[in-house]
Amino acid sequence: MSISDLFASIEPLEGPTVATIGTFDGVHLGHQALLQRVQDEAAKRGAKSVAFVFKEQPRAFIKPSTQVTYLSDFETRREILTKIGIDHVIELEFSSAIQKLSSDEFVGALRDRIGLVSLILGPGAMIGSDRAGVEQLSATSEHTDIDFIGVPAIVVDGEAVSSSVIRIAIVSGNCELASKMLGRNYSISGIVADGEKRGREIGFPTANIEPKFPATVPENGIYATLVEVDGETHKSATSIGVRPTFETDGGRTIEAYLLDFDGDLYTKRLRLEFVTRLRAEVAFDSVEQLVEQMNKDVEQTRQILANN
């Protein structure tokens, strides 16, 4: 297959264009700064801004046995990038043929296909089989007509913002760090599914949410959350875990009790925003003890979310 065949699925653009490339999982503050630079450079050159987005993390392709989870699905990433003002968001399939291209072949193909005049890369980003970063590209690329620009990392609480650092924060229950690095609360979307119908019996009906892609799920525990459903936002207390008070080998569920709400949520799409982790889940000796604690969780949630 020729190089131009490999890029045939990319709609040709007349150019000039300023582009960046990545998975953009979460579209966090670092991504946002990078995308801003792409837009600024495009404006300076009278060019269009382009983001090439890998649907899947390249490491999932390179080593299929790797368990990868995401902060946001592809459609959400596309929506955010478009909202930010990127002119063309182009899905890029990672394939063994693309993987074999050298950085010069890759950049040359982009120049021919979309009229690339500048490529902007985030910290540590490398392209092509020779894994060229911005410094190498600037020094040795045969495409001297293309401007290669590197954008530094954004640092939050002394740590460089990255999708993997945010994923680690979430699986450790650190909602606050995730929120700071994302520039918004971390959220999971999914459809409300049937549970064991036990919730309403104990006075706390819970909407069980099933994410449809490999979402990064916060550590088991109880969280103060916000639920968005039918265009409205509700305060909620959410439990993630295996419900040890009732189950001995229960699967992991994500279930939200919406405060001051009564209605049918089954089959609805719901977005759950994580604000803070309240506590670990506990195997209570009785349902009464669980209910007593759930009442406390709801009160604490009310206080924490008083300003939301």
Ligand SMILES: Cc1cc2nc3c(=O)[nH]c(=O)nc-3n(C[C@H](O)[C@H](O)[C@H](O)COP(=O)(O)O)c2cc1C
């Ligand atoms: C705020 C909140 C706190 C919870 N805490 C615990 C807990 O500490 N231990 C536990 O076994 N289950 C806990 N749960 C889960 C309940 O056991 C679960 O919601 C109940 O079994 C209803 O399940 P169902 O939706 O399948 O009917 C909690 C649920 C909520 C909403």
Ligand SMILES: Nc1ncnc2c1ncn2[C@@H]1O[C@H](COP(=O)(O)OP(=O)(O)O)[C@@H](O)[C@H]1O
């Ligand atoms: N305040 C509420 N919070 C969450 N779900 C509620 C609430 N009020 C009513 N519901 C409805 O009740 C369902 C949950 O009841 P529950 O007895 O826990 O059943 P299940 O085990 O199927 O989740 C939700 O899916 C939703 O349709």
